[in-house]
Amino acid sequence: MNQKEQVRQFIESNLIVFEDEADLKDDDNIFQLGYVNSLFAMKLLNYIESEFNVKIETDEMDIKNFSSINNIIALLDRKLGVTE
Amino acid sequence: MSETVAQTISSAEEAAFQIDRVRQFVDKEIRPYTSEFDKEQLIPETLIKKLANNGYLAGNFPKVYGGLELGPLDYGRLTEEIGRVSPAVRSVLTVHCSLVGESLLRWGNTEQKEKFLPGMASGDTLAAFALSEPSVGSDARNVETSYTKADKGYLINGKKKWITMGARADLLLVIASCEDQVSAFLVDSNTEGIKRSQIMDLMAGRAAYTAEIEFDNVFVPENHLLGNEGGGFTYIVNTALDHGRYSIAWAGLAVAQEALHAMVKYARKRKQFGTGIYNHQLVQEMISNAVVNVEAARALCTKAATLREEQHEDATIQTTIAKQFASKIANSVANDALQVHGANGFSAEFIVEQLYREAKVFEVIEGSTQILQQVIARHGLTRFHK
Ligand SMILES: Cc1cc2nc3c(=O)[nH]c(=O)nc-3n(C[C@H](O)[C@H](O)[C@H](O)COP(=O)(O)OP(=O)(O)OC[C@H]3O[C@@H](n4cnc5c(N)ncnc54)[C@H](O)[C@@H]3O)c2cc1C
Numbered sequence: 001m002n003q004k005e006q007v008r009q010f011i012e013s014n015l016i017v018f019e020d021e022a023d024l025k026d027d028d029n030i031f032q033l034g035y036v037n038s039l040f041a042m043k044l045l046n047y048i049e050s051e052f053n054v055k056i057e058t059d060e061m062d063i064k065n066f067s068s069i070n071n072i073i074a075l076l077d078r079k080l081g082v083t084e
Numbered sequence: 085m086s087e088t089v090a091q092t093i094s095s096a097e098e099a100a101f102q103i104d105r106v107r108q109f110v111d112k113e114i115r116p117y118t119s120e121f122d123k124e125q126l127i128p129e130t131l132i133k134k135l136a137n138n139g140y141l142a143g144n145f146p147k148v149y150g151g152l153e154l155g156p157l158d159y160g161r162l163t164e165e166i167g168r169v170s171p172a173v174r175s176v177l178t179v180h181c182s183l184v185g186e187s188l189l190r191w192g193n194t195e196q197k198e199k200f201l202p203g204m205a206s207g208d209t210l211a212a213f214a215l216s217e218p219s220v221g222s223d224a225r226n227v228e229t230s231y232t233k234a235d236k237g238y239l240i241n242g243k244k245k246w247i248t249m250g251a252r253a254d255l256l257l258v259i260a261s262c263e264d265q266v267s268a269f270l271v272d273s274n275t276e277g278i279k280r281s282q283i284m285d286l287m288a289g290r291a292a293y294t295a296e297i298e299f300d301n302v303f304v305p306e307n308h309l310l311g312n313e314g315g316g317f318t319y320i321v322n323t324a325l326d327h328g329r330y331s332i333a334w335a336g337l338a339v340a341q342e343a344l345h346a347m348v349k350y351a352r353k354r355k356q357f358g359t360g361i362y363n364h365q366l367v368q369e370m371i372s373n374a375v376v377n378v379e380a381a382r383a384l385c386t387k388a389a390t391l392r393e394e395q396h397e398d399a400t401i402q403t404t405i406a407k408q409f410a411s412k413i414a415n416s417v418a419n420d421a422l423q424v425h426g427a428n429g430f431s432a433e434f435i436v437e438q439l440y441r442e443a444k445v446f447e448v449i450e451g452s453t454q455i456l457q458q459v460i461a462r463h464g465l466t467r468f469h470k
Contacts, residue, residue: 014466038225038399039459041318042326058193061315066363 003052007072010047014040018082026069048072054079101158106165110140118170119432121291125284127173127252135176136207140166144181145189149197149204152442157389160334167338169435171442172291172340177333179248180204184211184257187268187320188325191311199268200255212253212273213324214244214297222455224259227448231260231267231301238309240269240302251282251293258299259316259325266316270308277302286443326400327448329407335390336410336446337381343421343439344374350425350434359426370420377413384409401463408456411446418443 003010004026006020022032031041031048044066049056065075121127135141144159145151154162159181167174171179186202203209215357229242240260244250256271286294306406311320348371349435351362384406391399399448418439422429429436447453 027279036319037459038322039326042322042398043400045319046395049327050395058191058312058315061312063314063318 003076004069004073005021006050006051008069010051011044014080015044024069027070029067031063031067048076052076052080095379099160101152101154103161103165105157106140106162107135107316109140109170110165112427114166114173115169118173118435119438121170121172122438123432124465125282125290126293127176127291131173132176132207132210135173136205137167137280139205140177141180141207141210142185142201142205143177143184143207145201149201151201154390155389156330157386160330160385160389163331163334164338164341167335168342170291171335171339171438172289174335175248175289176210176294178328178335179213182327182331183213183324184255187213187257187310187324188270190323191268191315191320195307196310198272204255204321209254210249210252211255211257212249212295213249213328214250214256214258215321215324216244216295218243218245223454224321225266226263227266229258229260231262231269231304232304233262235301237305238269240271240299240304242299244297244299246283247295247297248289249293251280252293252299256297257310257320258304259321262313265314266318266321268310268316268320269304269314270310271302271304275304277301289444309430320380325450326403329456330388330392330403330453332446332450333381333385333403333406333410336407336412336414336443337378337385338382339439339443339446340374340378340410340417343418343436343443344371344378346436346439347371347374347417347421347424350421350428354426367424370424373415374420377417381406381410381413401460404456404459404463407446407450408453408460410452414439414443414446426430 008024012024015024015030041063045056048054060075065071107189113131139152140162142149142151143154143162145153147153162179163174166177185201185204188197192200200209200251204211215227217228229244230241231238231240240258244258244262247315250256253273256273258269258271260269271278277300279300283294283296292347310361318407351367351371354361362371378385388399388403388406391402418436421436422440425436428434429440431437451459
């Protein structure tokens, strides 16, 4: 599984998405859609740090960096300097 | 505390954390005076110093900052031992070590950690967490206390209310907003423009210096911003409250455990209708319920500790579940313990009077029962649909 699929799977497992709701797109803002609460922001941060073995610095804590699958991947690319 | 006990305790710390030592400390230094603290509505400074000298004001801090470096389970057990006998003294640990200490450890930069944590460990700097306001409670994201940018720092204006240790603390972690951004500031409580007053005669936390705090153009230097601007709610408040809930889970267990002991001790001694009241089956029902509830709460707290130790992704929700359950059963067990005591239960001579009053607040702070029920329901809805 590549990074993007891993991140997607993690986010989806934390969303209340019922069968009749549309699929999560890579650019969807997960916080604006209201599918997750603010506790999820911490959980997502902890997941990214432990799963990809990176340390998110204070100046990267901007919620925009975590608001969509694509933004998370972009942040990871910047941190790890590679794309899968 | 005598020198000898102090020496034994500090040498024990060198080896391993021993809960018996904490129990000895609590029985000697806190238990005999707990209702006195409550009546006088204060925690003596000498006790605060002794807590610090034993490392209890920094149980969860790393050793480099003067802490005991306890893991989540030992820190929970420390919280329980103190919380059994004095919920007010335990609340110092909740706000100082858990809410403020853990937020600093997680989000503080090196300079901030080095500046504040050693003083917090030595007891020279007591900390409090200032989020709630007269009109803002559960809906904490919408704090009205505001900040504006100023030359080399920020200016804070507004009013906080219900701040545990607020009237005594030296350092306040203040949550404030600027337009739609929420940020967190480390504020010296002696800064010009701060007015603090203890809220007296509360049903709970009477000795814990709970305060109302006004901020009138209070200057905070730039380097006292914790985390980044705008991260105050999402990251700082959520970190603080997660640790706060963990502390309150153990605090609830503590009250329930102490109430169970008090209930059993009293039931074995008191006689009515020519026999010990423990022989009456309806009294036994209360004892039975208490035993089961205390066991269940302990299992939930221990599981939360294990997941926290592992940094498991379910640690936060498990902590929420433990807090929700322990805070509820603290109330039911304290309620039954008072019932078993009859009229004596209303007297401050018996600890159940204090436990009964203190238990209710667990269902209100760090996310009320109703707010946490929604969080737990959400978890259920995402987890158990397949
Ligand atoms: C002794 C004590 C110590 C405290 N210490 C501190 C401290 O150190 N720092 C600090 O910042 N604060 C502190 N607080 C304040 C505490 O955090 C708040 O009381 C708490 O957040 C609840 O807010 P509130 O009291 O304004 O109640 P409200 O938010 O007004 O809630 C009132 C009732 O409505 C319910 N309710 C609210 N919203 C919903 C909803 N969406 N759905 C269903 N029900 C809802 C609540 O569950 C509650 O039963 C303390 C309070 C006490 C009593």
